[in-house]
Amino acid sequence: MGQYQPGQLKRYSPDTIARYYRYRPWLVWGRLFKIGWSFATFIFGLKWDEWQNQVEQNREKRATQLRELLTKLGPTFIKVGQALSTRPDLIRKDFLDELIKLQDKLPAFDNAIAHRIITTELGKPISEIFSELSPTPVAAASLGQVYKGRLHSGEEVAVKVQRPNLRPTLTLDLHLMRWLAAWLAPWLPLNLGHDLTLIVDEFGTKLFEEIDYLNEGRNAEKFAHNFRNDPQVKVPTIYWRHTSSRVLTLEWINGFKLTDTAKIREAGLDPEAIIRIGVTSGLQQLLEYGFFHADPHPGNLFAMPDGRMAYIDFGMMDQLEETTKETLVDAVVHLVNQDYNDLATDFVKLGFLTPETNICPIVPALEKVLGNAIGRNVGDFNFKTITDEFSELMYEYPFRVPAKFALIIRSLVTQEGIALSLNRNFKIVEVSYPYVARRLLTGESPELRRRLLNVLFRDGKFQWQRLENLIAIARTDSNFDVLPTAQMGLQYLLSDEGKFLRRQLVLALTEDDRLHTEEVQRLWSLVKDDLQPDRLFNVAIGLLTNFSREGVAAILPKATNLAFLIDPKSANQI
Template identity: 70%
Template sequence: MDEKAIDAPQSLRYDAKAISSYYRYRPWQVIGRAFSIVWLFGGFIIRILLDRWFGKTEINRPKRATEIRKILTKLGPTFIKVGQALSTRPDLIRRDFLNELIELQDRLPPFDNQTAFKIIESELGHKIRDIYREISANPIAAASLGQVYRGILYSGEEVAIKVQRPNLRPLLSLDLYLMRWGASWLAPWLPLNLGHDLTLIVDEFGTKLFEEIDYVNEAKNAEKFALNFDGDPQVKVPFIYRQYSSSRVLTLEWINGIKLTDIERIEAAGLDLDNLIEIGVTSGLRQLLEYGFFHADPHPGNLFATLDGRMAYIDFGMMDQLEEWMKETIASAVVQLINRDYQALAKDFVRLGFLSPNVDIEPIIPALEQVLGRAIGESVSSFNFKTITDEFSELMYEYPFRVPAKFALIIRSLITQEGLALSLNPNFKIIEVSYPYVSQRLLTGESPQLRRRLLDVLIRDGKFQWERLENMIAIARSDNNFELLPTARLGLQYLLSEEGKYLREQLLLAITEDERIHTDEVKRLWSLIQDEIKPQSIFELAFSTFRDFSIERVATIMPTAIS
């Protein structure tokens, strides 16, 4: 037996082959755990079959959904995480079961203090009393993967100390081995619209789960997250004490705050609930569309309101990184959805991996229009991500949609944030914050790719879409932080650049389309911006922009503009 196989359950990285090699020679461990799993799920399947036999499937469906949640909780950490992951997979799970899985709690009874303190001493190489001046007698919180103590360093800083559950990696490895084995056998018999091998989904899940239990990785995530929000007066990220941390122990700054679900304490502290919601939504969108590095598990236990009105993030085990093109396509897809351009939306779905490139999208477009149009409703203000997800799940069984691994995390993040916002204010409309932000991102277009997405939105079938530009400006201006002049300057610079040649031509065509000057459209645009852009501002804007261009450059542009 090779050394790699021997160490497989304690490895810091998920390695399906090494885990398989290890358990191939330990059938007694596999059989024991498999029996527990089969016993619980077997009874559940028998009850499902009896429901069908006696015609009680519909009546008992809510009860069965609750049962599956309890079974996952009883089976422990791996299956709790599986349930949470499946709660964002409408391509795999029925809607009624999804709703129950969303309620799955990541909480388990704490393990004993003696074991926890031994882990700390073993990992950090010192006695507890030599590391912390004080440490709480019992954990203040316990989850499926670890528990947290409160302490004070000898230097005086108050800290939170995360300690991983004992023997966690062997348990996760064994469960993942059994899941992968079961996936290879069961996949042909399951009525799932996957789009790819079920074992690959298990491997994706295993990789993210092993990243989550590596506290060194979590420390890096926290530091990267803090760097992204450095200087942001509305977001707080705890400092990581690397010298008191390891792969199984994490010491970080203690956050004095109030859980976002404790509305009474928040109001008693004089904090503005709507402002906190807006901070949470905006910071979440910045993670997705600006930095591409996002917190994939923003549940109430990981978000706090600080006494000075900031939003504090903790627990950075479940994070992911988006590529630039993906951020831009997401921004484009949101705008296409609100504009009800379902053909363009279907093309974005192909780019993002929800649809295979060789799929004929034409039959899918009417279905998108019907289902998503119903979800959006009569007005933008009725939009919410939970409704979109619920309605979209109906398409998953009829058309070859699939949810890429990254988007399972994104969906989870968005739905969790929206659910938290609605628990604080049932009348809150997430689109009223998110769509202005997306519009701003497209209008300011910091990258060539993002500017191309703006062109995709504004120009359709070779025609300039005046109403879309008006809508985007109007909605972007609904955010008090949106500044029109800097955006106009960016737009003018783009128009005068070589890259902006196509847009210059399209604007001239749009203004003179159908052999007439489209003064009405120009007047409507002017009415939107005239309050902010005065004649003096226009002169200063033009002067500062042209100053950045050489005379020769302007000379080369002018013939193009008037040709």
């Protein structure tokens, strides 16, 4: 690999890239000068407007200049612009309107070159593969451009063709970014400078994966498998016979960009419903499947006329380990419970703090910053609020951002940015809480059931208010059904695994030397409208068939006592 050319490198390797450019300093300094001069000229223009009191007059002109600057500097900087284009809360509107164009309105490269790449990569003339192919690209993005076509078998397809000479540009920019990260690290606080080069390496690794269309096809199929039972998420089919590392042929998606609210409403769709699908599917990716979309900008997400949301780009994905996924759920539970000691331990497990860190002084700091956020009404803050307040801790305590979490944070912030572009008052937590509550209450795995117990019990005491809150929040999720959840809960309660919970519930119902009938009646009032008699009867029959006669005999007294607690009058009828 020592004699490689930039265009031949298949996987990102910072050492190999550094060796190549060590003997070609003119390429490095030439590119660095171009980048530095471009940004210096732009910044001087902004300052000149201030000095001449022409800021308002030149707003649109400067916004256009920024978009053109990033476009000229190439795919690496276009990626930065795409990330910024989803943050209306960070970027002023005139810049935002121009940066949005970087998602799919970039200059296309020559058709003749694109056709030659298709023919070379697929080994056949275009006419033998497609019965139709649009004369010009329908979209041009940072790494490639897309044509609309039709196979001879009749299917409408999108044909994605990679830009020429992409790898040499990416390798040089990544080399410069890594050099800059290493140079800046000593000048930053230890926690901010730590792992800065690793974050660049993570970005480089994902960027090289993104320009391998075979890898993207495999990602799409894995993503589709995860959401195979979700009727609200659409993933296009990959046509492998017409796909290579530089050409990707996939099912054509008819839809509207998520930021095109006018067309979404014209189609009779509710933008709020689309937001909820996007946020919920994002949480599923992180907390259930562990396989998540790391680049969910509006150019990659579409609202379909039938109300589904479609993902169309799977180049930048990442996989979380099972332990990381479980610790993330733990962190959410501990954050909601305001258990800051356990939350600090979660940060150690996730790599935000080193194992040797003394967490004692950090716990009160977490309580001060995060307790302030969690103590507010759920609708009064969003993900950015939490990250902004949390960033204060980065300067005072040895927190760091692990490389993998740079992508997770980027994904979450981008999704929230999309939602904010649809609804300026959107709060991601309002959508996230019902999902997390539903996941905990359904408890389909031992790990989730253990986490539910952590929520419901504190210092050995049952937290009635928490159970009420969980049920109330979960019911705002359209996918939550009380009856199957209650059925699973009863089955768990009567199982060997549920022995501890049975004992704790008896103690909870009689603690403080009184029967907690008031709390039980409040819970019943909360769910009774969802528990229709005919559905209850069917569930009861199903449950009884699963137990022996001795098991049924053991259940009946418990059912009698429960009925008495819910409605004392019913005791006379049993």
